[in-house]
Amino acid sequence: MEIRPLADAELEPTLDLFEAVAAEGRWLATEAPVDRREVRARWRALAATGEGTILVALDAGAPVGVAAMVGRDAPELGMAVRADRRREGIGDALVRACLAWARDRGAARVVLHVFRHNGAAIALYRKHGFATCGVAPGAFRRRSGERWEALRMERALGPDAGADHVGGSASSR
Numbered sequence: 001m002e003i004r005p006l007a008d009a010e011l012e013p014t015l016d017l018f019e020a021v022a023a024e025g026r027w028l029a030t031e032a033p034v035d036r037r038e039v040r041a042r043w044r045a046l047a048a049t050g051e052g053t054i055l056v057a058l059d060a061g062a063p064v065g066v067a068a069m070v071g072r073d074a075p076e077l078g079m080a081v082r083a084d085r086r087r088e089g090i091g092d093a094l095v096r097a098c099l100a101w102a103r104d105r106g107a108a109r110v111v112l113h114v115f116r117h118n119g120a121a122i123a124l125y126r127k128h129g130f131a132t133c134g135v136a137p138g139a140f141r142r143r144s145g146e147r148w149e150a151l152r153m154e155r156a157l158g159p160d161a162g163a164d165h166v167g168g169s170a171s172s173r
Helices: 008-024 038-047 092-102 118-126
Strands: 002-005 052-058 062-070 078-082 108-114 131-141 148-158
Touching: 002 092, 008 038, 008 052, 008 062, 008 078, 038 052, 052 092, 062 092, 078 092, 078 148, 092 108, 092 118, 108 118, 108 131, 118 148
Parallel strands: 078 108
Antiparallel strands: 002 052, 052 062, 062 078, 108 148, 131 148
C-alpha cells in the first residue's frame, strides 16, 4: 500500500470511493447524493492554494482510502476508507501520513470531528494520541432533519508533543 497526494489520474476513482462511503450514511458529514463537481473543485482548490492536501491510499494502484487535511496551523483531518477494506491498517496509515504532513508544515496541532457512534474511528484516533476536547451537540444536520452530535478531538504536534504513538512508515505498509 502507498499513501501519496492525490494525482489527477486517481481523482475519479477516489471520488467513487468517497461517494460510496457517503452513501453508507453513517460515517461522513457529506451525504449522498454527492455533488461530484463540487467535491472535485474543492479538492483541486485545496491542493492548488496550499491550504491543505488530499492524501490517497492506493493498493495495486486502486484507491482504498482518502484523507483530507484542511488548514495550516491546526489542520482538520477527515477521512474515508472503502467498506470492504476497513480494519486492514489503511486508516492507521492515513492518520500517520496526515500527522507527518501537518508536522512537516509546522502545524501546532491536528483537529477532527467524529460522530459519537463511530467507535472504531474514535479508538483509532486515540491510538494516535488524539484526545476529546469537546462535543458539538447537534452540529451536523442530516437530510432527514436529524442533528448528529460529534466529538471534537485534537492532537498536539509541538516540540513537547513527541512523535506519533504508532511506529512504521506513513508511505507504505
